[in-house]
Amino acid sequence: MGESPFLLISVTSAVAGLVAGFVMYRSDFCVTAMFRDLFLVRDFFLLRMLVLLVVVSMLAFELGRAGGLLGPYPFPLLGPGSLATLIGGLLFGVGMVLAGGCVVGTLYKLGAGSVVSAIAFLGLLAGSALYAEWHPWWSAFARATAFGPAITLPQALDLAPAWLLLPLATLGALYLYRSQRRGLLTRPAYAAGHIPPWRTALILSAVGFVSWLLIGMPLGITTSYAKLGATLEALAWPEHVAGLAYFQAQGLNYTPPFAAAAVSGGAGPQLDAIAAIQYPLVVGIILGAAGAALLVGEWRLHWRIPPRHYASALLGGMLLGAAARMVPGCNIWHLWGGIPILAVQSLLFLLGILPGAWLGSRLLVRFVVR
Amino acid sequence: MEMNTIQLDISGQLCPSCLLLTLKHLNQHAAAVRDGRTEIVVTTDDRQATTTIPDAVSKMGYAAEVTRVDAGYRIRVCSKRG
Numbered sequence: 001m002g003e004s005p006f007l008l009i010s011v012t013s014a015v016a017g018l019v020a021g022f023v024m025y026r027s028d029f030c031v032t033a034m035f036r037d038l039f040l041v042r043d044f045f046l047l048r049m050l051v052l053l054v055v056v057s058m059l060a061f062e063l064g065r066a067g068g069l070l071g072p073y074p075f076p077l078l079g080p081g082s083l084a085t086l087i088g089g090l091l092f093g094v095g096m097v098l099a100g101g102c103v104v105g106t107l108y109k110l111g112a113g114s115v116v117s118a119i120a121f122l123g124l125l126a127g128s129a130l131y132a133e134w135h136p137w138w139s140a141f142a143r144a145t146a147f148g149p150a151i152t153l154p155q156a157l158d159l160a161p162a163w164l165l166l167p168l169a170t171l172g173a174l175y176l177y178r179s180q181r182r183g184l185l186t187r188p189a190y191a192a193g194h195i196p197p198w199r200t201a202l203i204l205s206a207v208g209f210v211s212w213l214l215i216g217m218p219l220g221i222t223t224s225y226a227k228l229g230a231t232l233e234a235l236a237w238p239e240h241v242a243g244l245a246y247f248q249a250q251g252l253n254y255t256p257p258f259a260a261a262a263v264s265g266g267a268g269p270q271l272d273a274i275a276a277i278q279y280p281l282v283v284g285i286i287l288g289a290a291g292a293a294l295l296v297g298e299w300r301l302h303w304r305i306p307p308r309h310y311a312s313a314l315l316g317g318m319l320l321g322a323a324a325r326m327v328p329g330c331n332i333w334h335l336w337g338g339i340p341i342l343a344v345q346s347l348l349f350l351l352g353i354l355p356g357a358w359l360g361s362r363l364l365v366r367f368v369v370r
Numbered sequence: 371m372e373m374n375t376i377q378l379d380i381s382g383q384l385c386p387s388c389l390l391l392t393l394k395h396l397n398q399h400a401a402a403v404r405d406g407r408t409e410i411v412v413t414t415d416d417r418q419a420t421t422t423i424p425d426a427v428s429k430m431g432y433a434a435e436v437t438r439v440d441a442g443y444r445i446r447v448c449s450k451r452g
Contacts, residue, residue, distance in 0.1 A: 028418040033385065040386065041393075041426060100384035116384055187425055190436035191417040191443070300441040302382025302415055309384045369387045 005259035006276040012214040013277055016207045017284015020219070024108045024285075025292040026193050027200035031331050032096040032105050035357035040365070045187060046197065048179055050335065053201040055172035057218075057340035060209045062165045065341075070209075074151050074341055075217035076254040077329070081344035083145035084138060088326035089349040093356020095323050096331070097364055098316025099123065100309075103222055103330040106317070107282060111289030115303040116313045123317020128222065129229025130318070131325035132267070135246035138326055153342040164342060192296035208336050215277055216256045218337030221285075222324040223251070224278035226267040229321070234269050241269065246325075267325075312368040316360075374408040381415045381442060388412065388419035393426060396447060403432060406449040415442040423447065 023029065034050050037043040064070035096102040099120040101109050106124060109117035131138075150156035154164050179185050185198050208218040226246075234241040241247055247268035255262045256273075265274030293299040324330045327349055329338070338346025376395055380388045392412050402408035412423070420443050424434035433450045436443055 025417075028421070030385065030418065033418065037386065037422070041389065041422075043422065043425075045425075115382060187421060190420045190424070192438060194417075298415065298417075298441050300415065305382045305384075309387075312384060364384075365390065368384060369390045 005256050005261075005263060006273075008258055009215050009256060009273075009276045010280045012211065014280035014284045016211050016219060017281040017286075018288035018291075019207055019284075020104070020204060020281075021108050021111055021285035021288025021290075022292040023195055023200040023203050024104070025112055025289040026191075026195040027197045028191070029197055029200045029204070030101060030105045031335065032100070032102050032357075035093065035353060036097050036361050036364075039358045039361040045184070048176070048185060049197040049201045051172060052176055052185070052198055053205055053336060054339050055169050055176060056202060056205040057208055057336060058165055058169045058172070060205060061212070061340050062162060062169070064209060064213070065161065070212050071257060072216060072254060074155075074343060075212060075337070077217065077220065077223075077252055078151050078338060078343050078345055079142075079328075080146045080149055080151065081348045082142045082147060084142035085327050085345050085348040086352045088323050088328070089352020090356040090359075091319055091323035091352075092327060092331065092349070093353040093358075094360040094363065095127075095316050095318075095320030095356075096353075097357055097360025098312045098368070099320050100313055100316070102332070103225065103320065103324060104219075104285060104332045107221075107285040108289035111286035112293035113290075113299045113301050115301055116305060116309055119310050120313040120317035120320075123314040123319075124225050124321040124324075125229040125232065127229075127318035127321025127323075128225035128325055129233050129321075131226065131322045132230070132241075132244045132246035135244070135325070147344065150344055153344060153347065156344060161341065165340075168342075192298065193292070204336065212337075214257060216254060217277075218333065219281065220329060220333035220337065221278045221281050222321075222328070222330045222333070223265075223267050223274050224282055225321055226325055227269060227274060227278075230267060231269040308368055312364070373406075374402065376408060376410045378410065378412045379414075380412060380419075383416075385416060385418060386422065388414045388416040389422045389426065392419070392423055392445070392447065396427065396430070396432070403447065404449055406451055409446060409448040412445045412447070413439065413442060414445065417443075419443075420445060 034046040106117045106120045154161040230247050250264045250266040252265040263273040265272035334346035334349040399408050420436045427434050434447050
C-alpha cells in the first residue's frame with residue numbers, strides 16, 4: 001500500500017473534486033433540479049445543460065477510446081442491467097428530490113454551509129450502510145432479473161461503439177446548436193461570481209475525461225458513502241459489520257492506467273482502492289464549494305427552518321443512499337460517465353430516475369414545501 | 371397610494387422552497403401585484419432562486435430585481451409598470 005498508483009489516483013481525485021465543487025456551486029449546477037424543475041415548473045433549461053455535458057463527453061470518450069487513450073473500456077464497476085437497476089433508479093429519483101440534492105449536490109451545498117444538506121449527508125451515510133443488511137437478497141434479485149451479460153448497448157447489439165455513439169452525438173449536437181441559435185443555452189443570472197452553466201458542463205466533461213485517463217474511470221463516489229457509513233457503524237458494532245457479506249466483497253478489481261499491478265477495493269471500512277479514488281473526491285467537492293462560497297462572501301449557516309425540512313432531508317438522504325447501492329451507482333456516475341458510453345445500467349437508471357423525480361416532486365409539494 | 375410589501379425570509383430551506391413559496395404568494399396576490407399595489411420581497415441564500423424567480427415571473431408578466439444583501443440576496447417581485 002501507499003505506492004505510486006494510489007498517489008496519482010488520490011491527487012487526481014482531489015483536484016477533480018475541488019474543480020467540480022467550485023464550478024457546481026458557482027453555476028448552481030444541481031442535477032436534482034434538472035429533473036425536479038422539469039416536473040415542478042416545466043423548466044427545461046438545466047436539463048439542456050445535462051444534454052450538453054453528455055454529448056461532449058460522448059464525443060470525447062469515443063475519441064479517447066478510439067485513440068487508445070482511455071482504458072479499461074468499458075470502465076470498471078459497471079454491471080449488466082437488471083430490473084433492480086430500474087427500481088433503484090426510481091427510488092433514487094424520489095430520494096434526491098426529498099433530500100434537496102443528489103449525492104454530489106448534497107456535498108457542494110454542505111460545503112457552502114447548508115445545514116439541511118449536512119442532515120441529508122448523515123442520512124446518505126446511514127442509508128448506504130443500511131443497504132448491507134439486505135444486500136444478499138437484493139443482489140440475488142438483480143441476478144435473477146438481469147437482461148443479459150452486455151455492459152453497454154453497443155455490446156448488446158454486437159456493434160462497434162462508434163456506430164451508435166456518433167449518430168447519437170450528432171443528433172445531440174444539432175439539438176444544442178438549434179437551442180443556442182434560439183438563445184436557450186443562456187439566461188440572465190444575478191448571483192455573485194456566477195459561472196454560466198454551459199461553461200460548467202464543459203468543465204465537468206473535461207474533468208470526467210481526465211479522471212478516466214488518469215484513474216481509469218469517470219467520477220463516482222457512492223461506494224465511499226457505504227464505506228464511511230461502515231466505518232462509523234464498526235465503531236459501535238464491529239462484529240456485526242465484519243459479518244456482513246456486502247462489507248467483505250471486493251467489487252473493484254482492475255489495473256489503473258499508470259499502475260504496474262492490479263488494485264482492489266470494496267465497501268468495507270478498510271482503506272483500499274475505493275478509498276483512494278473516492279474519499280479525496282468527496283473532500284475535494286466539499287472544500288471546492290466552501291472556497292467558492294467564501295470568495296463571494298456567502299458562507300453562512302442557516303438552521304432556523306421548518307422541522308419538516310430536516311425530516312425530508314434525513315429520510316430523503318437515507319432513501320438516496322440505499323438506492324445508490326441498489327442501482328448500484330449514482331446520477332453523476334451514470335449520467336456523466338455511463339450514458340456517454342451507452343452503458344445498459346445507466347440507461348435503465350435514467351429510465352427509473354424520471355418517474356422517481358416526478359413522484360418526489362409531488363411528495364415535496366404535498367408534505368414539505370407548504 | 372401606499373405600497374403594500376409582503377416580506378418573505380426563505381434562507382436555509384430545502385430547494386426549491388424559495389421559488390415555490392414566492393410563486394405561491396404571487397398567485398395569492400396576483401391582481402394586487404399586477405396593479406402595482408403590492409410587491410413581494412424575498413430574502414434568501416438560495417443562489418439558484420436569483421435566476422429561477424426572475425425567469426419564472428417574467429414569463430408570467432411581472433418584473434423582478436435582484437440585489438445583494440449581507441451574505442444573501444433580496445429579490446423584489448413587482449408589477450412590470452413600476
